Amino acid sequence: IDTMAADAARRRQDQLTKPRGSLGRLEEMAIKLAGMQGASAPSPDPVHILQFMSDHGVAAEGISVFPQEVTIQMLHNIARGGAAVSVMAEAIGARMEIIDLGILTDPGPVENVRSERLGFGTGNIAREPAMSEEQLVAAMNAGRSGVERALSNGARLLICGEMGIGNTTPATAVACALLDRPAIDMVGPGTGLNAEGLERKRRAVESALALHLAPGRSTLDLLARLGGFDIVATTGAYITAAQRGLPILVDGFIMSAAALAAVRLQPEVRNWMLFSHSSAEPGHRLMMEALEADPYLNLGMRLGEATGGEALVPLLRLACALHQKMATFAEAGIAEV
Amino acid sequence: IDTMAADAARRRQDQLTKPRGSLGRLEEMAIKLAGMQGASAPSPDPVHILQFMSDHGVAAEGISVFPQEVTIQMLHNIARGGAAVSVMAEAIGARMEIIDLGILTDPGPVENVRSERLGFGTGNIAREPAMSEEQLVAAMNAGRSGVERALSNGARLLICGEMGIGNTTPATAVACALLDRPAIDMVGPGTGLNAEGLERKRRAVESALALHLAPGRSTLDLLARLGGFDIVATTGAYITAAQRGLPILVDGFIMSAAALAAVRLQPEVRNWMLFSHSSAEPGHRLMMEALEADPYLNLGMRLGEATGGEALVPLLRLACALHQKMATFAEAGIAEV
Numbered sequence: 001i002d003t004m005a006a007d008a009a010r011r012r013q014d015q016l017t018k019p020r021g022s023l024g025r026l027e028e029m030a031i032k033l034a035g036m037q038g039a040s041a042p043s044p045d046p047v048h049i050l051q052f053m054s055d056h057g058v059a060a061e062g063i064s065v066f067p068q069e070v071t072i073q074m075l076h077n078i079a080r081g082g083a084a085v086s087v088m089a090e091a092i093g094a095r096m097e098i099i100d101l102g103i104l105t106d107p108g109p110v111e112n113v114r115s116e117r118l119g120f121g122t123g124n125i126a127r128e129p130a131m132s133e134e135q136l137v138a139a140m141n142a143g144r145s146g147v148e149r150a151l152s153n154g155a156r157l158l159i160c161g162e163m164g165i166g167n168t169t170p171a172t173a174v175a176c177a178l179l180d181r182p183a184i185d186m187v188g189p190g191t192g193l194n195a196e197g198l199e200r201k202r203r204a205v206e207s208a209l210a211l212h213l214a215p216g217r218s219t220l221d222l223l224a225r226l227g228g229f230d231i232v233a234t235t236g237a238y239i240t241a242a243q244r245g246l247p248i249l250v251d252g253f254i255m256s257a258a259a260l261a262a263v264r265l266q267p268e269v270r271n272w273m274l275f276s277h278s279s280a281e282p283g284h285r286l287m288m289e290a291l292e293a294d295p296y297l298n299l300g301m302r303l304g305e306a307t308g309g310e311a312l313v314p315l316l317r318l319a320c321a322l323h324q325k326m327a328t329f330a331e332a333g334i335a336e337v
Numbered sequence: 338i339d340t341m342a343a344d345a346a347r348r349r350q351d352q353l354t355k356p357r358g359s360l361g362r363l364e365e366m367a368i369k370l371a372g373m374q375g376a377s378a379p380s381p382d383p384v385h386i387l388q389f390m391s392d393h394g395v396a397a398e399g400i401s402v403f404p405q406e407v408t409i410q411m412l413h414n415i416a417r418g419g420a421a422v423s424v425m426a427e428a429i430g431a432r433m434e435i436i437d438l439g440i441l442t443d444p445g446p447v448e449n450v451r452s453e454r455l456g457f458g459t460g461n462i463a464r465e466p467a468m469s470e471e472q473l474v475a476a477m478n479a480g481r482s483g484v485e486r487a488l489s490n491g492a493r494l495l496i497c498g499e500m501g502i503g504n505t506t507p508a509t510a511v512a513c514a515l516l517d518r519p520a521i522d523m524v525g526p527g528t529g530l531n532a533e534g535l536e537r538k539r540r541a542v543e544s545a546l547a548l549h550l551a552p553g554r555s556t557l558d559l560l561a562r563l564g565g566f567d568i569v570a571t572t573g574a575y576i577t578a579a580q581r582g583l584p585i586l587v588d589g590f591i592m593s594a595a596a597l598a599a600v601r602l603q604p605e606v607r608n609w610m611l612f613s614h615s616s617a618e619p620g621h622r623l624m625m626e627a628l629e630a631d632p633y634l635n636l637g638m639r640l641g642e643a644t645g646g647e648a649l650v651p652l653l654r655l656a657c658a659l660h661q662k663m664a665t666f667a668e669a670g671i672a673e674v
Contacts, residue, residue, distance in 0.1 A: 016421075017411065017414050017419060017420055017421075018420075018421050018640050019402070019403075019527075019528035019529050019639070019640065020529060021529075021637075021639075022528065022529075022638065022639050022640035023421065023638060023640055023644070024617060024636045024637025024638040024639065025636040025637050025638075026636060026638065026648070065356070066356075067672070070671055070672075073669060073670060073671040074354065074669075074671070076669070077354050077664055077669040077671070080664070080669075081662075082354060082662075082663060082664025082668065082669050083354055083355075083663065083664070084353075084354075084355050084360065084659055084663055087658055087659050087662045087663050088655055088658070088659065090658075090662075091654065091655055091658040092655070190356075191356035191359065192356050192357060192358075192359075280361060296636065297634070298635060299361045299362040299363060299633065299652075300358075300361025300362050301359065301360060301361040301362075301363065302356070302358075302359050302361065303355050303356065303359035303360055307360070310655075311363070311652060311655060314651030314652070314654075314655070315636075315648060315651070315652075317428065317651075318425055318428055318429070318647075318648060318651070321424055321425070321427075321428040322421055322424050322425065325418075325419075325424045325427075326419060326420065326421055326424050327414055327417070327419025327420070331419065332410060332411075332413070332414040332417075332419050333410060334407055334410045334411070334414070335404070335407075
């Protein structure tokens with residue numbers, strides 16, 4: 001982080017023709033981006049979205065209202081532009097790369113989809129590890145190479161998103177493991193579980209924690225046992241983005257589990273993160289507290305797919321436009337107070 | 338309000354390829370605009386901003402950190418594009434009309450500024466009425482005719498904004514009068530008063546309330562005694578917008594006082610209002626409660642000038658894009674749950 005650039009941005013904000021601090025967190029957004037980008041004219045553009053598709057063996061425990069074949073259907077929907085993430089990416093003018101990390105059925109070649117398949121979904125974490133060590137490394141590398149492609153496209157802001165039926169369950173299990181919380185503290189309705197489904201989900205997370213938690217297990221080991229290809233790839237992407245100085249906009253519940261893992265692995269990654277929104281998924285608050293994060297938006301969103309991150313982009317742009325284009329008191333001939 | 342259009346929009350939201358309700362308040366934005374516009378394809382565009390400039394005699398009580406000449410300096414700054422409202426209007430592609438309702442000194446002809454001067458500022462409400470009945474009517478009409486011009490330019494969303502040193506004080510006085518609250522409940526730091534300034538502001542509002550409140554006084558009478566040209570013009574604008582079916586996006590603290598007055602005068606105006614943001618000015622919360630409003634953004638903004646409204650516009654656009662462009666479950670060949 002370029003603290004000189006952040007300080008200069010802060011000083012500039014105090015010289016702009018408005019009462020000090022009166023633009024609230026729009027000032028903070030510009031100052032933070034300035035520090036991350038080492039720039040006097042910070043900007044989120046170009047925005048690059050890595051959209052990770054994967055399936056999760058734990059779906060067999062009946063922990064989602066949607067059947068698992070919806071993942072492949074949504075892969076096609078996202079690729080064709082009909083999903084929320086796609087509509088918003090077009091609306092905000094962001095580049096999006098859709099990456100199949102290993103959904104249940106190989107979709108074959110699909111336009112706009114990059115195949116980096118690591119398997120046919122993960123193992124059912126309630127009964128077995130999600131993935132092997134080799135899959136873990138490959139998933140991390142899929143995230144890392146996604147960031148390298150983003151950078152070679154000139155990206156100045158990274159948003160990772162995910163879609164895969166059941167993926168709030170591994171995200172919940174990872175968060176419980178990393179935050180040392182019981183399932184009951186973190187389990188939520190995801191796409192819309194009723195009380196019975198919620199109970200199944202709680203039991204699945206409890207089984208997974210009972211099976212996989214043991215003293216001395218590393219963060220990487222826990223990720224391999226409890227995670228998903230999406231969470232692991234994002235963890236790798238976040239670490240690489242921070243290493244390469246690319247600002248990260250963390251989306252909702254599932255991406256926050258990856259954020260927790262990345263920060264646990266390399267604490268300085270936290271400095272490169274902005275947090276888009278408070279998810280309606282109840283456990284999200286605990287993750288934000290652990291990350292000392294205060295997300296900008298609170299609109300009751302709980303869709304995932306990078307949509308919360310996308311929603312914040314226009315506000316980041318406004319924050320940067322204000323930072324660059326407002327007149328200073330001196331320029332406007334107004335006496336500072 | 339076209340409840341058929343709102344119901345149709347709600348049904349469409351439930352058919353889009355996402356878990357029901359998972360876009361949270363982005364769904365609500367599209368449904369509300371659909372109902373207000375009687376449209377299956379709601380849109381905030383074109384957005385029209387009426388930016389009301391005025392001065393306030395109560396500034397003589399030392400209730401602002403900025404001297405009163407900053408109003409005319411800011412008028413030029415806004416007109417030249419250097420103010421926050423101007424930068425954001427350009428960034429979001431909104432049309433803005435700047436209207437001088439009577440600042441302290443007549444600026445003469447200024448490019449991009451419409452002169453509808455009703456005086457040389459208002460009277461000092463701590464010692465006299467803000468304006469005469471004639472000025473009240475003229476200010477209401479200035480707001481009304483601004484809306485007519487917006488409509489003739491095809492506007493589909495109205496944002497009123499204001500700038501004028503000291504204007505949180507009349508806004509506070511109006512809110513206290515309409516909500517039957519003592520000054521202490523509503524007075525806040527505005528542009529950044531210290532404890533001493535806050536005390537002067539509280540005393541000014543108390544003096545104004547002691548002087549002007551009396552049993553049986555009408556809302557219009559209270560507006561003339563305690564208001565400002567900006568608040569009164571906006572009250573007129575909101576009433577006309579509602580009568581003409583033009584959705585209103587209510588900005589922060591001062592515009593919320595006008596919203597309260599408009600709804601007090603004509604309760605059905607409330608149905609045409611969206612509320613952009615929670616102001617950092619503490620009394621704003623009480624106004625929102627009285628209006629049963631739950632603003633969308635909470636970014637610590639406290640600048641006024643329509644900037645909160647402008648910040649929400651990109652999210653309204655995203656909400657409408659999602660509403661129109663997302664695939665339905667049927668279109669995507671996905672089984673609904």
